[in-house]
Amino acid sequence: MDNGLLHLHNLLRWVILILLLVSIAKAWSGWQNKKTFSAGDKKTWLFTMIAGHTTLLLGLYQWAAGRYGFFTTTLPEGVSMMKDKFYRFYWVEHPLTMILAIVFLTMAHGMSKKAVSDEVKYKKAFFFFLIALLLILAGVPWPFRGEPIARGLMPGM
Numbered sequence: 635m636d637n638g639l640l641h642l643h644n645l646l647r648w649v650i651l652i653l654l655l656v657s658i659a660k661a662w663s664g665w666q667n668k669k670t671f672s673a674g675d676k677k678t679w680l681f682t683m684i685a686g687h688t689t690l691l692l693g694l695y696q697w698a699a700g701r702y703g704f705f706t707t708t709l710p711e712g713v714s715m716m717k718d719k720f721y722r723f724y725w726v727e728h729p730l731t732m733i734l735a736i737v738f739l740t741m742a743h744g745m746s747k748k749a750v751s752d753e754v755k756y757k758k759a760f761f762f763f764l765i766a767l768l769l770i771l772a773g774v775p776w777p778f779r780g781e782p783i784a785r786g787l788m789p790g791m
Contacts, residue, residue, distance in 0.1 A: 731773030
C-alpha cells in the first residue's frame with residue numbers, strides 16, 4: 635500500500651504542475667487583459683487547490699507513517715536528522731516547502747471568493763500561484779538533486 639500511495643503522490647505532482655501553469659496563465663491573462671472573472675477561472679483554481687490538498691494529504695501520510703515515516707523509522711545510531719541529507723530533506727525541507735506551497739494555493743483560490751475587483755483577484759492570484767509554483771519546484775526531489783534525495787521523474791514506471 636505504501637508503494638502505491640507514494641506513486642500516486644508522485645503522479646499528482648504532474649497534475650499540480652499542469653494545473654498551476656494553467657491557473658497562472660489564466661490569472662496573468664485576466665490581469666493583463668482586464669477580463670471579467672469567470673466561472674471557468676474559479677473552477678480551474680478550485681481543481682488546482684483540490685489537487686494540491688489531495689497530494690498534501692498523501693504526503694503527510696508518507697511523512698508520518700510511510701516507508702521512511704517520522705513515526706515508523708528510527709534514525710541509525712549516531713545520525714543527526716539535520717546533518718543527514720536524506721532525513722533533513724524528507725522530514726523537514728520537503729514537507730515545509732510543500733505545506734507553504736499549499737497555503738499559497740489556498741490563498742490564490744480564496745481570491746475567487748473575495749468581494750474585490752476582478753483585476754485585484756487576478757493580480758493577487760497570479761502572485762500566489764507563482765509563489766506556490768516556485769516553492770513546489772524548489773521542494774520536489776528532482777532527479778538532478780543528487781543522491782540520496784533524487785527520485786525519478788515517473789517513479790515506479
